[in-house]
Amino acid sequence: MTENTKTSDFPILACNINNHRLVYLDNAATTQKPKCVIDAVSNFYLKHNANVHRGIHTLSEEATEMLEETRRKVASFIDAVVPEEVIFTSGATDSLNIAARLVEPKVQKNSVIVTTELEHHSNFVPWQELAKKTGAVLKVIPVLSVGSFDYQKTKEILxxxxxxxxxxxxxxxxxxxxxxxxxxxxxxxxxxxxxxxVDGAQAVGHMPVNVQSLDCDFYAFSAHKMLGPTGVGVLWIKRDLWDKFNPVKFGGGMISEVSLSKSTWDVAPYKFEAGTPNIAGIVGLGAAVGYLNSIGIEKIYGEIRELTEYALEKLGKLGIKILGAEDTKKRLGVVSFNVPSIHAHDLASVLDSLGIAIRSGHHCAMPLHTALKIPASARASFYLYNTKKDIDELVKGIIKAKEMFRV
Ligand SMILES: Cc1ncc(COP(=O)(O)O)c(C=O)c1O
Structure with missing residues (x-):
């Protein structure tokens, strides 16, 4: 992929940064938005803005239909059994926090909660806090020495x-x-x-995801990491579980009846969605899913895989330390590394002066960086509008930084 026909769909990619073409390689933090998503959000405010599920008037009915249309699209995108399994939240972090609060009544002193050193803080701290609150035992599966997942150890613990x-x-x-x-x-x-x-923040929109086939109970992700707006996320909750959990957020939109002495809940998904949602953002997510479907998720997955392999091959020749498994086939869209004797922040700064956006730091994964005995790393992450040319620019930038720092 030297050329990418999709690039022109993303207005921001035409920007110059520090007098250079923008090379956006910070997609794991957030992805850029195609014009159709930007238009869908602005069109909602221009022509359809009203609150949902409340008004018996045309605009409210239109807004409700637009929101429910996204629910149907998302459900089909992740192979949910029914659209009602899709709960709208404010992002993956919110989804994971809600999941931790939903399951809390099932957790007792000495229950066993298992997570891993590989997690983003959003899928680590809520479980750490839940264990602290309930007296449950928190088992954290360590990564292997290179930072890859330890299947053997995980199996033993499970x-x-x-x-x-x-x-x-x-x-x-x-x-x-x-x-x-x-x-x-x-x-x-x-x-x-x-x-x-399951924390699917880096998976949905990058690879085919089928929640039924995974057979998990909850699946969390963010719209903004798959071309959608910020402030919108999804918590997929398996249908069999709807009646087993009480809502954890209370207020408008989620009740059946309220009296002075007690309240009863609406059916799912509404019982889990208190308050006015980010309607315009959800409409934007619908447009993002439409855009991804127009290309095809298998094709997107193949292209991101190809870019990842290309990046690993090129970066592998620079004498830098790449984090994670040797097996490049197990990797998707993200490559983190350290250039000896150059701090990740300094590298990111040099690259920024060349118009190349990467991330530096611990990427909200301090347990992993601690396990690898490094304070920080540089991270390049790819999405469907990136090209091999972008990766060549990154390689050139790293070489330039090495020259500048004389390493
Ligand atoms: C794997 C993973 N989980 C969770 C999150 C949190 O997502 P958000 O900040 O959109 O809530 C991120 C964001 O970087 C992530 O990469």
Missing amino acids: LQKVDIFAITHVSNVTGEVIDVKSLVKIAKAKNPDCLVI
């Missing part, structure tokens, strides 16, 4: 009976794709009541 298992689908640091399906099978064979929560 075979000891686990109550809650929170796992990422794709690492936001190493890009490693975790075989969640096989792990769910092991966890549920040992304890059919084990609740599995």
Whole structure:
């Protein structure tokens, strides 16, 4: 992919940064938006703005239909059984926090919660806090020495009976794709009541995701990492669980009846969606899913895989330390690394002066960086509008930084 026909759909990619063409390689933080998503949001405010599920007037009915249309599109995109399994939230972090609060009544002193060192803080801290609050045991599966997922150790732990298992689908640091399906099978064979929560923030919109086939219980992701607006996320909740959990947020839109002495809840998904949602953002997510579908998720997955392999090959020749597994086939869209004797922030600064946007720091994955005994790393992440030329620019930029720092 030297040329990319999709690039022209993204107005921001025509920007110059520091007198250079923008090379945007910070997609794991957030993706850019195609014009159709920007238009969908502005069109909503221009022509359809009203609150949803409340008014018996034309605009409110239009807004409601637009929101529900996105729910149907998202459900089909992740292979949900019914659209009602899709709960709109403010982002993956919100989704994971809601999941942790929903399952709280099922967690007791000495229940076992398992997560991993590979997690983003959003899928780590809520479980750490839940364990602290309930007296549950938190088991954190260590990564292997290179920073890759330890299947052997995970299997051993899952075979000891686990109550809650929170796992990422794709690492936001190493890009490693975790075989969640096989792990769910092991966890549920040992304890059919084990609740599995998957953080799909780096997976949805990057690879085909089928929540039924994964057989997890909750699946969380953010719209803004798949071309949609910020401030919108999804928590997919398996249908069988709707009646087993009480809502954790209360207010308008989620009740059936309210009296002075008690309240009862509406049906799912509304019982889990208190208050006015980010309607325009949700409409934008619908447009993003439409755009992804127009290309095809298999094609997108193939292109991101190709770029990732190309980046690993080119960066591998620079004498830098790449984090994660040797097996490049297990990686999707994200490559983190350190250039010896150049701090990641300094590297990011030099690259920025060349118009190249990468991320530096711990990427909200401090446990992983601590395990690897590094304070920070540089991260390049790719999406469907990137090209091999972008990666060549990154390589040139790193060479230039090495020259500047004389390393
Ligand atoms: C793997 C992973 N999980 C969760 C999140 C949190 O997403 P958000 O900040 O959109 O809530 C991120 C964001 O970087 C992520 O990469």
